[in-house]
Amino acid sequence: xTEVTQTPKHLVMGMxxxxxxxxxxxMGHRAMYWYKxxxxxxxxxxxxxxxxxxSINESVPSRFSPECPNxxxxxxxxxxxxxxxxxxxxxxxxxxxxTTSADTQYFGPGTRLTVx
Amino acid sequence: AQKITQTQPGMFVQEKEAVTLDCTYDTSDPSxxxxxxxxxxxxxxxxxxxxxxxDQQNATEGRYSLNFQKxxxxxxxVISASQLGDSAMYFCAMKLMYSGGGADGLTFGKxxxxxxxx
Numbered sequence: 001x002t003e004v005t006q007t008p009k010h011l012v013m014g015m016x017x018x019x020x021x022x023x024x025x026x027m028g029h030r031a032m033y034w035y036k037x038x039x040x041x042x043x044x045x046x047x048x049x050x051x052x053x054x055s056i057n058e059s060v061p062s063r064f065s066p067e068c069p070n071x072x073x074x075x076x077x078x079x080x081x082x083x084x085x086x087x088x089x090x091x092x093x094x095x096x097x098x099t100t101s102a103d104t105q106y107f108g109p110g111t112r113l114t115v116x
Numbered sequence: 117a118q119k120i121t122q123t124q125p126g127m128f129v130q131e132k133e134a135v136t137l138d139c140t141y142d143t144s145d146p147s148x149x150x151x152x153x154x155x156x157x158x159x160x161x162x163x164x165x166x167x168x169x170x171d172q173q174n175a176t177e178g179r180y181s182l183n184f185q186k187x188x189x190x191x192x193x194v195i196s197a198s199q200l201g202d203s204a205m206y207f208c209a210m211k212l213m214y215s216g217g218g219a220d221g222l223t224f225g226k227x228x229x230x231x232x233x234x
Contacts, residue, residue, distance in 0.1 A: 056219075056221065
């Protein structure tokens with residue numbers, strides 16, 4: 001089973017709101033990722049968690065705050081977003097093998113975020 | 117830094133024909149992996165096929181095969197006997213592989229929008 005779930009599917013929020021995106025996987029993967037995808041563009045990496053520790057932050061503004069409560073869950077807390085933050089937010093997970101290997105990333109269906 | 121180039125923004129193909137989607141990459145690192153993903157209009161990124169830089173054989177997965185030409189730094193996706201359900205955006209992606217492991221993000225090309233016509 002290569003399923004990654006994300007909630008909500010759609011989210012509309014105002015610039016002063018606080019909301020959270022949730023991602024869950026039950027494949028025993030130890031790495032989880034957040035990507036941002038603008039319309040007609042490829043996904044761009046935001047954060048990587050490896051063994052529940054933040055290992056990569058691609059200079060993302062602090063209004064995006066990731067959290068990994070356990071190895072199966074990944075949250076993205078949103079606060080004071082701007083309209084240009086409207087995008088598809090994709091979560092992914094992978095095994096995070098200790099040796100050289102494919103370490104294929106499996107993606108969830110995404111959350112379509114609109115900031116008004 | 118690695119770079120992925122997909123030169124076909126859009127392609128129209130007749131149903132049941134084979135289609136080749138182009139992908140070239142650039143890296144000075146000898147250890148890397150190349151991936152193809154399909155993204156329908158619903159948004160989910162679906163993993164299709166993987167090729168490692170040290171793999172001797174071209175990867176195949178059902179109707180998908182990867183034409184890997186290391187010297188040319190190309191990793192084209194071939195879809196045999198195309199179906200209407202193959203209409204989607206296709207992304208080529210790359211990740212460096214470190215002997216010590218460690219998760220890292222994918223670098224994506226700009227994608228090719230494939231439309232299968234009946």
